[in-house]
Amino acid sequence: MADRSDPLSDASNEALLVLFANGDRGAAETLTLRLTPKVMGHAYRLLGHRAEAEDVTQEAMLRLWQQAPNWRQGEAQVTTWLYRVVANLCTDRLRRGARSAPLEAAGDPADDRAEPAQNMQEAARAEALQVALNALPERQRQAVVLRHIEELGNPEIAEIMQISIEAVESLVARGKRALSASLRDQSEELGYSE
């Protein structure tokens, strides 16, 4: 989605946020196009519900815009801050019990861009994974998603979740064991094997 001719496309998120605070409209657009897919993807993985993930995405981005004038350079990466905000917003929603049943959520279309013929099995696997993720405790789910879907390193995950690296490793290991057991149960039904 990013425009290669955009002169801001090479700027860091932090620099763009400063430009945004100074009134640069182009910075808002570049940041939106760059960050929204990440935020949306993470919110969807944590909530398992597309409409609610969109609400969380809009709210997280709004908080980023509001934070821009007070952003302190060098303290945290924008993405780290955003992942933390998304996690907190998702946790609030899950605790309020506002979302629909997770299994209903698993039926949401995962990708508007997907080509059905090519991606049917991938979509089935992704959907099975989402069902299994929905069944995990919140912190395990967040750690597994950050580690294995967002592909972040343990130190950054520790910073996002505000826990030690050892705690991240423990959460990921326990989450993967639970996921594996859950997916094994589903694999025969989905018609694929290792």
Added chain:
Amino acid sequence: MTHDKDTKRDPEGSFLETHFEAARQTASAPGNDLVQRILADANKVQSALAVHPEAPIQTGPRGVMAFLQALGGWPAAASLSSAAAVGLWIGIAPPDVLTLVAQDLLPTQVEDGDDATAGGGFDFFEEML
């Protein structure tokens, strides 16, 4: 791929990795409507910043926070609270040892059977009447 080592070590790794890869490939993309809503929010915030550029900047703490800061921050406030609580406790239920120390230190003591000291004030008032 950042998980190759994990996959080699863990026989379950490749099974799970196929699912993680599928999830990465079928990421939930934001719709155009959502992008437009986010940009509209950005414009509103930027417009507000243009009108009140100094508004988001906090010049200093106010109210309770300012009071706490004047005391020396949270550690000082916590120490002060602890000291006050201990003082209240000693006032309500003084420990026995405190009474003994007070008797040793205070200059005016009342000895049992010392009528001149103990009843002096009462006699004075009787004479006045």
